[in-house]
Amino acid sequence: xxxxxxxxxxxxxxxxxxxxxxxxxxxxxxxxxxxxxxxxxxxxxxxxxxxxxxxxxxxxxxxxxxxxxxxxxxxxxxxxxxxxxxxxxxxxxxxxxxxxxxxxxxxxxxxxxxxxxxxxxxxxxxxx
Amino acid sequence: xxxxxxxxxxxxxxxxxxxxxxxxxxxxxxxxxxxxxxxxxxxxxxxxxxxxxxxxxxxxxxxxxxxxxxxxxxxxxxxxxxxxxxxxxxxxxxxxxxxxxxxxxxxxxxxxxxxxxxxxxxxxxxxxxxxxxxxxxxxxxxxxxxxxxxxxxxxxxxxxxxxxxxxxxxxxxxxxxxxxxxxxxxxxxxxxxxxxxxxxxxxxxxxxxxxxxxxxxxxxxxxx
Numbered sequence: 001x002x003x004x005x006x007x008x009x010x011x012x013x014x015x016x017x018x019x020x021x022x023x024x025x026x027x028x029x030x031x032x033x034x035x036x037x038x039x040x041x042x043x044x045x046x047x048x049x050x051x052x053x054x055x056x057x058x059x060x061x062x063x064x065x066x067x068x069x070x071x072x073x074x075x076x077x078x079x080x081x082x083x084x085x086x087x088x089x090x091x092x093x094x095x096x097x098x099x100x101x102x103x104x105x106x107x108x109x110x111x112x113x114x115x116x117x118x119x120x121x122x123x124x125x126x127x128x
Numbered sequence: 129x130x131x132x133x134x135x136x137x138x139x140x141x142x143x144x145x146x147x148x149x150x151x152x153x154x155x156x157x158x159x160x161x162x163x164x165x166x167x168x169x170x171x172x173x174x175x176x177x178x179x180x181x182x183x184x185x186x187x188x189x190x191x192x193x194x195x196x197x198x199x200x201x202x203x204x205x206x207x208x209x210x211x212x213x214x215x216x217x218x219x220x221x222x223x224x225x226x227x228x229x230x231x232x233x234x235x236x237x238x239x240x241x242x243x244x245x246x247x248x249x250x251x252x253x254x255x256x257x258x259x260x261x262x263x264x265x266x267x268x269x270x271x272x273x274x275x276x277x278x279x280x281x282x283x284x285x286x287x288x289x290x291x292x293x294x295x296x297x298x299x300x301x302x303x304x305x306x307x308x309x310x311x312x313x314x315x316x317x318x319x320x321x322x323x324x325x326x327x328x329x330x331x332x333x334x335x336x337x338x339x340x341x342x343x344x345x346x347x348x349x350x351x352x
Contacts, residue, residue, distance in 0.1 A: 109343050111268075
């Protein structure tokens with residue numbers, strides 16, 4: 001999967017501070033087409049309205065969790081191939097396993113730094 | 129000695145107890161004990177008398193505990209103390225969110241200026257701005273930790289309410305609904321498979337939390 005910094009990226013988090021941090025870090029990495037959603041239902045709606053090349057989602061959200069969003073994405077034939085990176089404070093082994101089994105592309109544990117975000121995106125798309 | 133099967137009143141009381149699950153009041157326990165003791169009248173042995181003394185002591189202990197609990201005004205825990213603590217914690221979250229917003233405003237302004245600076249200076253400013261963005265992660269983690277504390281307080285409130293209910297209707301806070309009878313299976317009987325909600329734990333304490341390298345190792349184990 002080739003890196004295209006012009007692709008649309010959707011970030012999903014119920015903390016607006018976190019949305020802003022990830023958006024700014026993505027901007028520093030050269031991604032300018034970044035949309036936001038503050039819950040899973042809104043994220044699904046955006047994903048069905050526009051073509052996205054990447055989803056970066058929190059896990060701990062209500063009412064739809066990031067894991068449920070991931071499962072919805074993977075079960076939708078039109079969305080199933082979109083890379084999905086979980087960015088979460090949930091760091092237990094069972095969480096990582098559940099996310100992997102649900103089809104997560106990569107997993108970043110909070111708090112994270114810009115270098116980790118870059119490394120994970122490199123792992124998904126190749127070198128910047 | 130006659131058994132409970134030939135005592136309709138005792139049978140009725142036992143049936144009522146069974147239907148109540150764990151919600152049994154001290155008064156009901158006393159009534160049952162009195163019924164049993166009444167049936168035993170006339171053919172008490174030394175062991176019976178010792179048992180009766182133990183039951184009396186237990187009844188006195190329950191009554192004392194009830195008085196002591198009432199004296200510390202446990203209703204205040206649900207009515208005042210926990211709501212107040214929750215409001216304070218919500219205020220902490222609001223204040224840190226507002227402060228973080230202000231910090232991010234300033235960082236974004238610096239980032240915009242960086243483009244107009246000579247390359248070397250611009251890079252230095254951008255590196256500093258990146259560190260500010262990274263540091264602002266704290267607000268999300270702090271918020272999630274406080275949410276966990278609020279949930280714990282709510283759990284304590286529920287347990288106190290259940291305990292008050294067990295000690296009688298009069299001690300229940302005004303307007304509070306009676307707790308539902310327990311329906312969840314005991315811990316040991318729960319199925320081993322984790323549900324989605326079991327996986328919502330929030331941030332672990334620093335010593336318990338997995339590092340990114342450990343997360344990466346778990347992910348990599350799927351590819352072997």
